[in-house]
Amino acid sequence: MPKAGLVIGAGIAGVQAALDLADQGFTVYLVEKNPSIGGRMAQLDKTFPTLDCAACIMTPKMVDAGRHKNIKLLTFSEIKGISRKGKDFRVKILRKPRYVDETKCTGCGACAQLCPVEVPNDFDERMGVRNAIYVPFPQAVPLIYTIDKENCLECDLCKNVCGVNAINYDQQPQEIEIEVGAIIVATGFNLFDSRKKEEYGYGVYDNVITGLALERLLSASGPTGGHVVRPSDGRIPKKVAFIQCVGSRDEKSGNTYCSRVCCMYATKEAELVKEHVAGVDVKIYYMDIRAFGKGFEEFYQRAKEEFKINYVKGRVAEIIEEPSTKNLLIRAENIELGEPIEDQVDMVILSSGLVPAATNDLEKILLIKIGEDGFFAASNPKVDPVTTSIEGVFIAGVAEGPKDIPDAVTQASAAAMKASILLKE
């Protein structure tokens, strides 16, 4: 009897690993803490260097994972404990209550239409709103609504309009236990908390945002319908600056590693800003441009030559907000010219680095060795990039370290391969 596998985290890496194993005939439990699978890639507008629409290329994979007969999707769920059973694992999973009956909800959305509560939504990096009963985004898998009990007024408007009586305020958390032969950890990343770089004013100045927040502004299905506007006054910016290596390659912030994708995502976003806003001036303040992947160098050259994006080799010392206009003054050093720079712009995008998303609790449960940089450590990053210090537990995607989508997908398939050998035993 072939064993089942467990994949923790349903971003693009988790989804790919689950699909590979499921296609080989294994049962896979795909556990995701959010109400929908999709992870960070679902938040992106376009991907570099092809400028594919992220949602367009990802949703078919998400739908496949949601429908696959061998994949058991456990969304809005968390791992509570893992213990050994011989070579296998016994895993306790907590299914958090949605207060909506999963077996009844058809995703029709009539409830959200009537919900009077609006709160900032995480999916739009808090630049947009959602209701107390919500799906995180329209293409969510599964397309089942969830009630945010903290903000719910229990006004019954949703309950009364639901044609299948799916709303249940009394739903209880459910703990289940499964037995698996292999585990793949694909818990992804959060952005570096840019408030730690106090000199850049993130969290204080309205018009200093992260690259991920910009993705939501750029997205046609985002909070501004794809219009790049300043958070302070909704006006279209005329001058935009990107700052690289925020929370990366930086002793002071505690992250000395390079986050690997920021040069490329800033270049991509800079191009998209140029496409969205006619005549906008875009500068990127950088240390090194790391355009090492397939098609990356060509993409970067195009950004310089065709899109006329201005790359300035310089370290930004501080950003100061002009209180009446909320414009921003950048103080930097142009390393090439050896001169100080003062640059007034309307909006600053921080290319914040990647930090691991796995919570402390999960790390304690998994017991995998963690590197100095906080990411899960591969046993030998050279010749065995997906194996960890615990036999039977593999890692994939940014959980192992910052990387782009193709490298995450590759690593996910690699982890699936290793897991499949164990599951066959």
Place this chain on the structure above:
Amino acid sequence: MPEQFEPKILGFLCNWCSYAGADLAGVSRIQYPTNMRIIRTMCSGRVDPTHVLEAFKSGVDGVLVTGCHIGDCHYITGNLACQKRVEFLKKVLEEIGIDPRRLRLEWVSASEGGKFARIVKEMIEDIKKLGPSPFRKEAIGVEASA
């Protein structure tokens, strides 16, 4: 009271991008007028020039062909084939006395719900200005029989 001319517009949408874009317009509740009827194909490369001509023969006033953006085609080169055919079709339309502006080609991605709605609205206005198709007659819709 003179009745206003309401264009009949037929849209060919590819399954992977443009149909999804039209779906998103719906999900986002973006409103547009009711003049369009949609035919779904797997790829814009399936859109046959003879079908488009048949559509005009059946009396539609405008035909919208949509597909994935160049480079994004699920079948790699389908939209390129479609582009060439539409170019050729426009010339044919001109020859047979149909204003080539009645045929419109657009690339719509799955996240461009707003764009889809905008294109539909624009096209309705454009076709209103061009007036009814010279091929329009009464009693058109031929019932299909097996």
Place this chain on the structure above:
Amino acid sequence: MEKIEPSTEEKPRIGVFICQCGINIGGIVKVPEVVKYAQTLPHVVYAEDNIYTCSAEGIASIKEAIKEKNLNRVVVASCTPRTHEPLFRNACQDAGLNPYLFTFANIREHCSWVHMHEPEKATEKAKDIVRMAAARASFLNPQEEAEVQVDPSALVIGGGISGITAANCLANQGFKVFLVEKEKELGGMLRNIYKFYPTDEEVSHILEPMINSVKSHKNIETLTSTTVKNVEGYIGNFVVTIAKEGEKEENKFKVGTIIVATGAVEFEPIDKYGYGKYDRVLTQVQLERILQGGRQALGKFVKPKTVAMIQCVGAREEKAPRAYCSRICCMVAVKNAMQIKEWYPDANVYIIYQDLQTYGKDYEEHHRKAKDAGIKFINYTRERPAEVTQDTGKKLNLKVYHALLGEETQLDCDLVVLSTPLIQHQEGKDLSKILKVPIGPDEFFLEAHVKLRPVDFATDGIYVCGTAHGPKDVGESIAQAYAVASRAAGPMANRKVRTEAITAFVNRDLCVGCRMCEKLCPFGAHKIEEGKSTVIEAICKGCGICAAACLRRAITMRHFTDDQILAEIKTAFLSESSVGGL
């Protein structure tokens, strides 16, 4: 599969199910009116409405109606087929009806939700949409997804680190592997390399055991001094022809999947910076070969007092094919610079770079270590490259504009090492033609999708890994080799793949062999047999490009036939003009 005929024997008996979707549709569109209208349509023998057709009750209702009313076609008018088509197809299948005799009418996303303030017109439009779907339904035919047997064996082309790793993984998963390598020895590029970065392990310590593992694995047949001459067939059923060097006889065998792991070679920068002219100007690989001999070997070649490494030589150029960054050269330079410094601590070692690609979590650390060890980094720009000349002795004079200091720098070097890109080789280009898989503008093999399918080719059953796909280091190559073993395992583990039911079909009586379909097909699914085209159904993806192109109307697209599409076109509007007005 057989020829398509409109179903003349059996008259269509269409059942129409119209969904209220709670208030989403029913709140705007007058669903009962649409049901009444549907009942008047040709061949519609049954119509009903449901609150939620996708609910358990709705599905049960469909199944019941199929049985009770003897339906042989089903139309559901509700939301979008993109989410719900499989659900309703399964419902039909469960009730004994071929799932391709079902069709969808979108009256929510394309109607009620976008015409919320025009309920009258929305209702009329919904009637039109249902009428179109019913007309299409009457022309539907049953379809079968065929199964193609997959031989649980793989051909791995290339015996470098990627090929060896892929072969080992596949063999460990229980599949038979043929590993073909053109050289006499396995190992590929790594046979020239001294140590790995950033771990500093000696290559031979890792490579030798892996090669032995391959040679002794019972599932792997290793064929060295052998090249692939020809490949025919399709996934699960490739027929491979190979030839051994020096032998006339060719061998043929069958495999289920193919892995391309043919690697890359170093670009030789003839005449750049004195390469080929001056003895002491080397490439990184040439340096590695010397380093393999240890400190003595390096000292014998040259006692390094001042060493300069120039990055981006012949890479990141203005035009293809070498417009790309070769990803690994900065780390290779750092690694070799550190090695030289370790053996000769008094040596001055310079790395002359444009952008330092010490990316990611481990490599940035290594960059810092290099700086701490005293390696000096000089930044230069593409517009002002370095110059290398040799004076009367063997000493090399290097001049470069130091971009960060803003001044001309001169170095008298004993050794200049040029970091050049990895490039595709002729055998790789030849193989791309044999396998009919594409290479990109950088001349490396081009995958199915740069983001989401990095190791698949568009052609099913063929995969790529390692530097054949593009420059990358050993860790990244191994990750890709693991990945292809997972991708190829899918079809092989199941011993079969389901082919698309929506495929093209060529009527050979009408075909004149113009080969337009063969030329246009992105997947190579058309084969010319006896002067006429045949579709290889296992490869066909159902796009329909060929059907629209065939001037003889010889090609039909199953499930999207001309009749079906024309039926929709002809019933889209009626003279009573559901759009109102004229």
